[in-house]
Amino acid sequence: MSARQRLRLVLVLGSLIAIGPLTIDMYLPALPDIAVDLHTTSAGVQLTLTGTLAGLAFGQLLIGPLSDAVGRRAPLLAGIGLHVVASVLCVLAPNIGVVGALRVLQGLGAAAASVVAMAVVRDLFTGAAFAKLFSRLMLVMGVAPILAPSLGSGLLRWSDWRGVFVALAAFGVLLAAVAAVGLPETLPPARRLNGGVGATARVYGSLLRDRTFVGLVLVAGLAMAALFAYVAGSSFVFQEQYGLDEQQFGLAFGAGAIGLITATQLNVRLLRRYPPQRILVTALAVGTAAGLVLLVVAVSGLGGLASVLASLWVVLAAGGLALPNAPALALSRHGEAAGTAAALLGAVQFGVGALAAPMVGMLGTGVVAMAVVVAGGMVAATVVLLVVVRPGRPGGVTPQAVAVAAH
Structure with missing residues (x-):
């Protein structure tokens, strides 16, 4: 793999990994506003964060073995699509219960991006090359939480909390396009595990x-x-x-x-x-x-x-x-x-x-x-x-x- 191809791969995988921290952290500055606007308590609005984390947790258990069985691209694109739909529906959500349920779906979609990104690295690299590329992705995982609340705060200057979910939906659409064009299938059929649920x-x-x-x-x-x-x-x-x-x-x-x-x-x-x-x-x-x-x-x-x-x-x-x-x-x-x-x-x-x-x-x-x-x-x-x-x-x-x- 050439240096240019490796750089492109890092950018694509880094973008996939970033969607999780952005989904978790970007709306944090808006939590007090959400509580007021949707007439709920601080504990109620914090449950929307719990929903996201629960979706991320369950999604990894589901999507990890699925990507080993059917390949990387299909679960990835389906997950990003789910994230986009859930983000759009969050913009329209009438109450905190609906927001919480949709945040679970957002977490499921983000889990697909995270799991597949890690699996692709393991598909393509081993040893020192694996460790070096992974260190670059760890930088992305660290930078994204730093930027996410600041991005959310900036959006709140021009919009209310719903604008944060508009931005997440737009990022998901862009990410789906990048993945579709820039990330080939890395798990050939011969290496897939088809043992089923058992x-x-x-x-x-x-x-x-x-x-x-x-x-x-x-x-x-x-x-x-x-x-x-x-x-x-x-x-x-x-x-x-x-x-x-x-x-x-x-x-x-x-x-x-x-x-x-x-x-x-x-x-x-x-x-x-x-x-x-x-x-x-x-x-x-x-x-x-x-x-x-x-x-x-x-x-x-x-x-x-x-x-x-x-x-x-x-x-x-x-x-x-x-x-x-x-x-x-x-x-x-x-x-x-x-x-x-x-x-x-x-x-x-x-x-x-x-x-x-x-x-x-x-x-x-x-x-x-x-x-x-x-x-x-x-x-x-x-x-x-x-x-x-x-x-x-x-x-x-x-x-x-x-x-x-x-x-």
């Missing part, structure tokens, strides 16, 4: 019987839950409690995302000197400590907004180190079923995240509610790592994990 169930069963794999998946999910608690609560905390406007919120949210993406890129350098399990243990220890500091600051009010932002930044940076390494260690155990293992991993991450969002809403809209769930996610991830995974025991991690984690 074979898929057996693969999932073998994964679930691996204690270390399950523990690492839960660690990744709980760390993700801490991050999604921040995503769900931040717009209310920063705008309603601390008085930031929509543009200031976008900047504050972006600063946290910068911490996360910086840590993911630092991880590549750290892996040259330290094994991934050591980085994971250290990251969770730091994240747990920062989460508990956040909780103390939130309850006491000590240091105000500056202390909250600083504590959150450390939590997000710790998450940026934990999230590449926990999945890498998990996937290194099941190379023969990497696609299905990746689907299960993604489903758990987004599924646990889907539970974290309404927990913040049920506890309230203030910084204490957000801090409780953020700290709780980090503490729970650390406990699962030490009790279930037990990283110090021999034979728990394969050497291939280092290469996989390098992305």
Whole structure:
């Protein structure tokens, strides 16, 4: 593959991956406005975020094995089409219940783009080439959450919250055209898995019987839950409690995302000197400590907004180190079923995240509610790592994990 072809592939796959973060984060500045316009509570509007995450979780379980059986292009284009239709209908939605249901469909569509993008990388590359390309895509995954709230804030200057969904629909149409023209089928019929539902169930069963794999998946999910608690609560905390406007919120949210993406890129350098399990243990220890500091600051009010932002930044940076390494260690155990293992991993991450969002809403809209769930996610991830995974025991991690984690 030439340098030009590789660049085009990175741009296409990066665009596919971006649709998930944009769908999740672009409407965050509008959550308070949606609550007012549709006469609902903060917990009610946060359930629309839960719907998106639930769609992403279920969609990965469904689309991962499907793309292994029928090829990559058909599920991808169908998923993007579903996302576009759901986005258009969100513009017309009369109440919060309809918005929530449509956000589930948006999540299903975004899951297709995410799963297929990852599968295409594995179809075409192995070893160091795989890790290098994946690192470029991780940059996209980090930049998209930084830009999404700012894009949403900019749209809210000229439109109401429905304009955000118009923009998502337009992006979906553009993405479908790009994928149709620029992404050929990468899974030939000879390599497709046609064992049906029974074979898929057996693969999932073998994964679930691996204690270390399950523990690492839960660690990744709980760390993700801490991050999604921040995503769900931040717009209310920063705008309603601390008085930031929509543009200031976008900047504050972006600063946290910068911490996360910086840590993911630092991880590549750290892996040259330290094994991934050591980085994971250290990251969770730091994240747990920062989460508990956040909780103390939130309850006491000590240091105000500056202390909250600083504590959150450390939590997000710790998450940026934990999230590449926990999945890498998990996937290194099941190379023969990497696609299905990746689907299960993604489903758990987004599924646990889907539970974290309404927990913040049920506890309230203030910084204490957000801090409780953020700290709780980090503490729970650390406990699962030490009790279930037990990283110090021999034979728990394969050497291939280092290469996989390098992305």
